Amino acid sequence: MSNTTAPRYPLVLVPGLLGFVRLLGYPYWYGIVSALRRQGAKVFPVLVSSVHSSEVRGEQLLERIALVLKQTGADKVHLIGHSQGALTARYAAALKPQWVASVTSVAGPNHGSELADFLQRKAPHGSLRERVLAALLRGVARCMAWLETGDKGPRLPMDVAAAQHSLTAEGVAAFNAQYPQGLPDTWGGEGAAEVNGVRYYSWSGTLQAGITERGGNRFDGPNVACRLFARTFRREHGHCDGMVGRYSSHLGSVIGDEFPLDHFDIINQTFGLVGKGADPVKLFVEHAQRLHAAGL
Numbered sequence: 189m190s191n192t193t194a195p196r197y198p199l200v201l202v203p204g205l206l207g208f209v210r211l212l213g214y215p216y217w218y219g220i221v222s223a224l225r226r227q228g229a230k231v232f233p234v235l236v237s238s239v240h241s242s243e244v245r246g247e248q249l250l251e252r253i254a255l256v257l258k259q260t261g262a263d264k265v266h267l268i269g270h271s272q273g274a275l276t277a278r279y280a281a282a283l284k285p286q287w288v289a290s291v292t293s294v295a296g297p298n299h300g301s302e303l304a305d306f307l308q309r310k311a312p313h314g315s316l317r318e319r320v321l322a323a324l325l326r327g328v329a330r331c332m333a334w335l336e337t338g339d340k341g342p343r344l345p346m347d348v349a350a351a352q353h354s355l356t357a358e359g360v361a362a363f364n365a366q367y368p369q370g371l372p373d374t375w376g377g378e379g380a381a382e383v384n385g386v387r388y389y390s391w392s393g394t395l396q397a398g399i400t401e402r403g404g405n406r407f408d409g410p411n412v413a414c415r416l417f418a419r420t421f422r423r424e425h426g427h428c429d430g431m432v433g434r435y436s437s438h439l440g441s442v443i444g445d446e447f448p449l450d451h452f453d454i455i456n457q458t459f460g461l462v463g464k465g466a467d468p469v470k471l472f473v474e475h476a477q478r479l480h481a482a483g484l
């Protein structure tokens with residue numbers, strides 16, 4: 189395979205809440221890792237705590253980056269984070285900019301998720317509803333940890349309350365005050381293209397009637413969930429992917445914020461079932477070419 193358009197630095201892929209590398213062989217980045225490798229890129233989908241704060245996940249990511257640097261001999265990596273993985277990547281780049289060539293946020297709640305705000309209102313701290321939801325999330329996360337076949341490392345810690353706080357508008361505002369690199373100054377604007385030698389990029393999608401619920405998504409449960417979750421949005425009502433708002437996703441250079449993709453379509457889930465005419469894998473392949481063209 190040709191590697192003439194492969195990025196110079198390895199790509200480290202960071203999953204979001206309830207993230208994994210492979211569950212019984214089934215990949216989180218469905219068809220994406222293989223497409224990038226066909227392009228000649230060195231790709232490392234990594235595991236961090238599936239349920240925890242962005243800071244704790246970010247510390248774990250730094251350990252994984254150190255291993256990739258050692259294994260490949262490269263002096264930097266590209267970080268591509270989906271959902272909370274974007275905040276995780278931002279934390280790592282803020283602490284060790286010398287290790288990071290770029291951070292790319294894919295449907296990242298860089299200004300919070302209105303779904304997390306809704307859950308906080310409906311299941312406040314200490315309520316029975318919160319305890320039930322937390323127990324459910326812990327149960328799902330434990331099952332996923334048992335089924336993980338893509339990472340053979342030790343069991344990672346879990347903290348539901350920390351994860352939830354890390355995704356609300358209030359929690360992300362506190363995170364942003366400490367790690368503002370790449371954030372836009374104005375709501376809906378773009379951020380700096382480069383901070384401390386690290387390039388910042390983002391892309392995201394929105395639910396679009398007549399498009400996103402058609403095609404393969406007619407048979408995909410997560411699309412139905414996204415359409416239900418979208419009803420909880422206020423500020424970006426009608427302009428979200430079901431879990432993250434269009435403008436909330438902005439970081440650095442905005443490659444696009446209205447791709448017809450729900451929050452799971454954007455990583456080609458499930459089994460490549462996406463809306464009519466959508467091609468989420470192409471966005472990753474084009475981005476790798478973009479990094480290559482930038483000499484990175």
Ligand code: CA
Nearest residue numbers: 408457458461
């Ligand atoms: Ca889908």
